Amino acid sequence: MHNLWRDEEARGLSGIDLLVYRSRLIGRDTGLVVWGGGNTSIKHQESDFRGRRLRVMRVKGSGSDLKTIRAEQFPGIRLDDLETLEQRDSMTDEEMVAYLVHCLMEPGSSRPSIETLLHGFVPHPHIDHTHADAILALTNTLDGRKHAEAVYGQETIWIPYRRPGFTLSREVAQAVRNHPKARCVVLEKHGLITWGQTAKESYDATIEMNTRAEQYARDRAKGKAVFGPPARPALPGSGRRAVAARIAPYLRGLLSGRALEGGGEPNAETARVVLRFDDGDDVLEFTSSEAGPQLCLAGPATPDHLLYTRPRPLFVDGQAPVDLESPEGIAALKEAIAKGLQKHAAWYDLYFKKHATGKEPRLDALPRVILLPGVGMLTAWKDARHTRIVADIYHHTIGVMRGAQGIGEYRSLTVKDTFEVEYWPLELYKLGLAPPEKELARRIALISGAANGIGRATARRLAAEGCHVVVTDLDGEGAQTVAREICEAQGLDRALGLRMDVTDESSVASAFQETAVAYGGLDIVVSNAGMAHSSPIDRLDLEDWRRSLEVNATGHFLVARAALRLLKEQGIGGSLVFIASKNVPAPGRDFGAYSAAKAAETQLARVLAIEAGEHGIRVNIVNPDAVFQDSRLWSGAVREERARAHGVPVEDLEDFYRRRNLLKVRVLAEDVAEAALWLASDRSAKTTGCIIPVDGGVREAFPR
Numbered sequence: 001m002h003n004l005w006r007d008e009e010a011r012g013l014s015g016i017d018l019l020v021y022r023s024r025l026i027g028r029d030t031g032l033v034v035w036g037g038g039n040t041s042i043k044h045q046e047s048d049f050r051g052r053r054l055r056v057m058r059v060k061g062s063g064s065d066l067k068t069i070r071a072e073q074f075p076g077i078r079l080d081d082l083e084t085l086e087q088r089d090s091m092t093d094e095e096m097v098a099y100l101v102h103c104l105m106e107p108g109s110s111r112p113s114i115e116t117l118l119h120g121f122v123p124h125p126h127i128d129h130t131h132a133d134a135i136l137a138l139t140n141t142l143d144g145r146k147h148a149e150a151v152y153g154q155e156t157i158w159i160p161y162r163r164p165g166f167t168l169s170r171e172v173a174q175a176v177r178n179h180p181k182a183r184c185v186v187l188e189k190h191g192l193i194t195w196g197q198t199a200k201e202s203y204d205a206t207i208e209m210n211t212r213a214e215q216y217a218r219d220r221a222k223g224k225a226v227f228g229p230p231a232r233p234a235l236p237g238s239g240r241r242a243v244a245a246r247i248a249p250y251l252r253g254l255l256s257g258r259a260l261e262g263g264g265e266p267n268a269e270t271a272r273v274v275l276r277f278d279d280g281d282d283v284l285e286f287t288s289s290e291a292g293p294q295l296c297l298a299g300p301a302t303p304d305h306l307l308y309t310r311p312r313p314l315f316v317d318g319q320a321p322v323d324l325e326s327p328e329g330i331a332a333l334k335e336a337i338a339k340g341l342q343k344h345a346a347w348y349d350l351y352f353k354k355h356a357t358g359k360e361p362r363l364d365a366l367p368r369v370i371l372l373p374g375v376g377m378l379t380a381w382k383d384a385r386h387t388r389i390v391a392d393i394y395h396h397t398i399g400v401m402r403g404a405q406g407i408g409e410y411r412s413l414t415v416k417d418t419f420e421v422e423y424w425p426l427e428l429y430k431l432g433l434a435p436p437e438k439e440l441a442r443r444i445a446l447i448s449g450a451a452n453g454i455g456r457a458t459a460r461r462l463a464a465e466g467c468h469v470v471v472t473d474l475d476g477e478g479a480q481t482v483a484r485e486i487c488e489a490q491g492l493d494r495a496l497g498l499r500m501d502v503t504d505e506s507s508v509a510s511a512f513q514e515t516a517v518a519y520g521g522l523d524i525v526v527s528n529a530g531m532a533h534s535s536p537i538d539r540l541d542l543e544d545w546r547r548s549l550e551v552n553a554t555g556h557f558l559v560a561r562a563a564l565r566l567l568k569e570q571g572i573g574g575s576l577v578f579i580a581s582k583n584v585p586a587p588g589r590d591f592g593a594y595s596a597a598k599a600a601e602t603q604l605a606r607v608l609a610i611e612a613g614e615h616g617i618r619v620n621i622v623n624p625d626a627v628f629q630d631s632r633l634w635s636g637a638v639r640e641e642r643a644r645a646h647g648v649p650v651e652d653l654e655d656f657y658r659r660r661n662l663l664k665v666r667v668l669a670e671d672v673a674e675a676a677l678w679l680a681s682d683r684s685a686k687t688t689g690c691i692i693p694v695d696g697g698v699r700e701a702f703p704r
């Protein structure tokens, strides 16, 4: 492990600024902390709001991440108030949380870390606490204590596993006082605590202790195949992605309330999940190994991981020995997934019954990590940010198992300890504090023609309601720009930008495959991509006619067909929204190629509504009129031709359309997006085969 401390960077920093510097160094190494794990602190003098000098501890706030932490994310705790707690015999987590609020230097500052007492009771000015992989590899073995002592001798204090909280904090502090020569504490199946008189001393100790553990693990692993010989060959990369894309919608359906074959209606109450595919080398090695299926059942490496990955993953095994990519291979894999989920649910039932005290609300039995030998891993949770966190953490779980197997034999939390952490009242309380989910949370939408205009406005609107959006366009770079903006506004991985040519069957297939790999499936399609061509029919080129039909009719067919296949596979319904045109019910002159193709699109959508209804898939249409705003449909030539067709000067065209409608309004892309949102959402759950005009009111275009 590298020591990243640079004197030239740290010079001039002191107090909390130096704490921020040190914390970020620790946060930069994912071998030390991942996704908000670990915490750091400093004890020093500060002035309170009346100018009195006090002893204050600054400790990481709950929910912040060391990698990016800022000074204000370290709430201050008055040490005189905190230290007296050590005299108590016991304290519940709830009492501790309530008490700490009274010790805060700034009312309303972020809540201090759940491990605050550990920092407060240990009497050293600088403390680092990490759930480091190398330390877990040492402690999560059959003879963890023996290995820790072999590495550190008298320099460490070994503390047997106990759930974090008041008792553990007091135990650690007493042990540190009783062993003044110790330089660190190793917490069984939990992590490492180091300290120092200076920030650098504490950081250096963290790095040194980890480096020594890594070296020990390397030495002990020499010549060992830690996961045993490979038992199942992995597919090549493209094959893995193709299989994942075929499997993911089926799995997503099952995890999101779809009933098994012959098992009745889908359960609408079950929250949907989003999936993520990952086929990292470590995942492939682990899932393909002889030891993988058993090892993964041993459980999480540390309490911190458990809250993300749940007690066990689902290891999908028992596939028929056929080519995985063949239809028989896919069918066998699906069967194995369905059986595996049933077995997993039965195991979870027993686990809950055995350990529940009667006070806990039962959590769902769904696995968050699904391991597919030869293919990779799918992670499942409420949104793409969380599926990424689960995946990242499972990579570290594999790393810890690798290290532990090299040292000795991997051991995890006992099943009872696992239950205690999973049903930790404090964690359940935190879950209860989460803000209500947005309307389209856990949903996935694919939108065509979304680099600008109506498509872009719709992508932004759906994303603002919590939806994951796949922004597709013939202009791939434009699509990626829109996706990037959405991720910046709405959060990590919430949008994906792809080039998709709606007239090209293989381009459409590949966009749907990428969608399944990135998010696991689909709920909403907004089929919007279109082009305009204006010309009187007697002067219309065959090529221009064909091109309009290609994009404005066939393009919708190709997208709709791919969507329908995927949605049926998934089995939890869906919503398709077609952006057509006011020109369908009320065609204008010189717009033959456009209007005829848009009429075909409309009729396609209506037949689709008839065919898809029995699968809970709704199909609806929006008819906008004259949406000029940043639209490529209204390019210079089309604008001039339409002005000529209506007999108005080109600069008056927008105004002409505005005056033509009953409400005398300009129709904006956002207005169309609003209708698309309503049709995409469950608010229109009982509506299919419908047409909504967004045209300011055009009498000739009233749907009938």
Ligand code: ZN
Residues within 6 Å of the ligand: 038, 115, 129, 130, 131, 164, 190, 191
């Ligand atoms: Zn901890």
